[in-house]
Amino acid sequence: MATKKKDSENTYITENGLEIKIKKVPPMILSRVMKQIKVPERPMYESQPTITGRTQMLPLTEEIAEQVEHGKEIWEYYEENLVNAQAEQNELVTQACFAYGTEAEIPEDGWSDLQEQLGIEVPPKEKPIARKAHYLMTELSAGDIAGLMTAVMKNMSLPEELVAEAEDSFRRAVRNGSNGTEPVEESEPGT
Secondary structure: OOOOEEEEOOEEEOOOOOEEEEOOOOHHHHHHHHHOOOOOOOOEEEOOOOOOOOOOEEEOOHHHHOOOOOHHHHHHHHHHHHHHHHHHHHHHHHHHHHHHHEEOOOOOOOHHHHHHHOOOOOOOOOOHHHHHHHHHHHHOOHHHHHHHHHHHHHHOOOOHHHHHHHHHHHHHHHHHOOOOOOOOOOOOOOO
16 A cells, blocks of 8 residues: 655645645535435334334334344345445535545646546546545545545644544545445555
């Protein structure tokens, strides 16, 4: 894994030498972005009747789902929707952080032509902020995306635990091309 350098607290330099200035991201932007994606509510199940015959609705867990009729299917459906919603939230948060929290001269070395040829929609030059965010999300290495997100989040003065957790999540998601819930498959140097 290539090392990433910071020449100052407010600058991130990618593996390919792109210099990215880090700026503050308004916290309300991230809050509103996250609210755009509805996270599914945990399914409920009806408890067994008590001696008095009363039942109540309780939150379903993976363990209880094994014991409830159709519980396993309901739990799997819930988990799939939850994972998809979290992946959408992560993508929107990353996009917002890159749009608001970075400043960089995006190279025009044919990357957009190649992406368009592959059927990827690229924001036009008339929308430079959206184009910059798209470039950073699609052209940087997995390590650079995670490192840049960490730098942006640190600049927001978030608690270290939250920054570390987010960095780990972004690194897994980018490396695995997924929502970040699978374990990271680290390759040994030279393989």
